[in-house]
Amino acid sequence: MALRGILRLGEVCIRVLDLAAARTHYVDRMGLIEVMSDEEDRKIYCKAWDEHDHHSIVLREADEAGLDYVAFKVYDDQTLTDLEPRIQAFGLDVSRIDAGVYPKSGRRLEFFLPSGHRMQLYAEKAQIGNTLGTRNPGVMPDEGVIRGFRINRLDHCLLGGPNIDECGRLFQEVFDFDLSERIEDEESRDSLAMFLTCSTKPHDVAFVIQPEPGRFHHVSFLLESATDVIHAADMIGKYRIPVDVGPNRHGVTRGNTIYYFDPSGNRNEVFSGGYVHYPDTPTLTWDTSQMGPAQFSQDNIARESFLTVVT
Amino acid sequence: MRYRVHLEELELDFTCHPGQNVLECMIGAGKKGIQVGCRGGGCGVCKVEVLEGEFTARAMSKAHVDEESLVRRQVLACCITPRSDLSLKVIGKIAKPIQRRCQ
Known part of the structure; x- marks a missing residue:
């Protein structure tokens, strides 16, 4: 089987009690790259260096720690179309989220897992690359791109x-x-x-x-x-x-x-x-x-x- | 200023140094009595009731410390810093789904 359908865990939104402390931890210490922040919504968007998509970690300030949602990236939009009735047939309610509601993201399907977790699927997200480009990319990013926990x-x-x-x-x-x-x-x-x-x-x-x-x-x-x-x-x-x-x-x-x-x-x-x-x-x-x-x-x-x- | 922390029932004492939270002082002193979990105010296993004394608290997850808990002075040891000697009762519990099944 070639890798189609669901590709990977693409986005995790984590609730944090203090956004500044979270930034120190995830960005300064761990070395994730902060790509965007939303001061009004109290969110920080981060990626790891070798991911091409715009972001993979969202930190949201809240009064409880824990998980907001996990989102998996699928191969293409048709995969979303095909999966929706199958998820419903399994017995889960599926809601549709329009493109752009989640920044840099195409449309999403959302549902709750039997374990109580909010899960989403999406096919499209803006890609900003890993700094190496895609033609004759080489293998080593510039000094400072890979840092923290590497x-x-x-x-x-x-x-x-x-x-x-x-x-x-x-x-x-x-x-x-x-x-x-x-x-x-x-x-x-x-x-x-x-x-x-x-x-x-x-x-x-x-x-x-x-x-x-x-x-x-x-x-x-x-x-x-x-x-x-x-x-x-x-x-x-x-x-x-x-x-x-x-x-x-x-x-x-x-x-x-x-x-x-x-x-x-x-x-x-x-x-x-x-x-x-x-x-x-x-x-x-x-x-x-x-x-x-x-x-x-x-x-x-x-x-x-x-x-x-x-x- | 150093303060003495006393754990009721366990009859355990340790010293808290300036700027340190109660849980890290217990760990630093090599004592055991309060459950050690995430140490960030998120998991709730180090919950204590402050029977006597004053403290300051940093943000704690509302899932474990709501307004009612605060009124009862039931807080997380990893998030409180003493402002006087403290007397505490350990009330944190951790669920043991796997260990319980093993028994």
Whole structure:
């Protein structure tokens, strides 16, 4: 299968308690590029250097932390047209959002996932490039373009809520994702976490069981190498950014990872690596007898905070 | 000015230094008693009730500290800085969906 349909997680809107503190964290420290701000709506728009689209992260000042919405980019407008009745047939109400309502963006479809999260789909967004151009682009941007944690791009998100099997079914049956990995209860076989991919990555979105709907576990950014994960960890230490889990490797997805929190308590991850997934790759299953190795495979210790602290 | 923080029921004491919040002082002192979560006012696990003493607070997520909580002086330890000695009761709870299933 060539990569069509849903392409990737393209935009995440995160609620922050203090926009100035969020700017310091996401732009100054992490090194995302601020492309636009809206002082009236109290929003900042950012991208990672190697993304061509105008922005991938929206920070909105609010009185609660957490997630406003996640938006996935699809291949073309016809994909939106084709998906709308399929989402409705699954049983979700779909609203249409006109082009331009979200800045630099074409029309969107919006609906609520069975886990309580607001999700959107869009086909078009203005592209501003990665500074290299598209003809004889070379490989190295100018000094200063890649900075901070050296983030290449937005990669995936983990959402917490109930009904994660239904979310898995929606993504597999309607959006043509594959279930790459799953964590289940050893005895009841109930799903505790679902990892789904629409690409050759180990996951593009994941769900973890949480009693409350609409919880935000983390947003994750791709780095070039495990060395860059350690570099990010040094920066996180230098700037006293609260760490959830220090450098380690995930059993699930095999990524080299570090987890930390933004100034409003939203969890972030930077990671590198992981295996290549194909549509014929079998689903990998972990159970609660191996929660340590499933979560963090270098010390095989499960972190309580990792599955309980959410915004 | 340094202030003493006392955790009721746990009978635990630590010192708060100027400009530092209660939770980071507890962590810095190597003590355990209040749950450590996001440390940004977002997740709510470090919720305490201030039984005695004065403090200043920075922005906390309304999902965990609403107007009623503020009136009851139920706030997040990661977001409050003492202005006097404090006596606190730990009230934060964290949901344990996976661990609970393991038991």
